[in-house]
Amino acid sequence: MKEEFRHFSKVCEYLFTTWVNPHPHRFLHAWVDTCIHLGSNTTQRAESSHSRLKKYLGDSMLGIHTSFDKIHKMLNTQFAKICTSFEQSLIRVRHKVAKVPSIAHLRGKMSLHALDLIYAQYEESQKVSAVLSLGQYRCTIQKTHGLPCRHDMKWYEQSCVHISLHIIHEHWRRLSMSPPSTTEELRLEDAREEAIESLDSLEEAPRRQMFQKIINRIKPSKSEIWEPSYHTSHKGRPSSKEERSGARIKSFLESATSMRSGSKSMGTKLFRSQSIGSASTVEGTNNDDVFRSLLPVA
16 A cells, blocks of 8 residues: 555555554454455355345244255255356356467366456456566465466466466365365376376486477477468359369260260261151152153153
8 A cells, every 4th residue: 555655655654653553453454355265255145144044934933844944945946056156167158268368278167256357357467567477466366366366467478378277276166066086186196106107217208208298288388289281262163164063074985975876866867857858859859840751761
């Protein structure tokens, strides 16, 4: 506060000498924001639960069996709402978040409310100048919610690095009501130790290749594997009729057969036309030549 209101030195002096220093315990946010509370800094959650319970009971003179049934119904409804919120966090898409490369990969891995808080910090980071190192500033949201602040978001943006999931508080990463299994954690620990031993037993060249493959999978931004380029210029609509035709080219046998049948049909048509012409000539001669009967018979 002193840094923010340094131009009003007399006002700051009055506040500190009259209120802050003599009565520090009376300022709630000065103490609440020093520890992690995940947004629950009032008794509102307990009061709302009490109000909901009274609505389900309806009467304070109920028997224990009736009260137990109604309380059980209320808890089942609350459990269903929590499971629904988990499913929404897993499948719902925040399009504004998907446009930010540093936090787009967090979709489906944390709560939607926490994702909105991180995006709000990203918008605030656009007003911040360049940040030299990660964790240079210790803002309130880091201490109260366990989320990266606007200065960290600025560093991730200018460094082109994705936000690691382990810096997010485990409360926001919990998207299931089932308790974590200790046996699975032990199996992961055994697998990690076995993988480290296997890498240590390799020679220098295979070890480097394995490390590079692991980096390619964990940090795609630092991968040496790039997507293949593809041809984007298209020919468009063909200009000539032959190019637009989708018929296939005939084989030699099909071409010879079609030419042969075509020549036969042409020969038949020619023969018919000649026959018709000769017949018409003879008929014309028999009808039109009046001197034929006067010729001498051989």
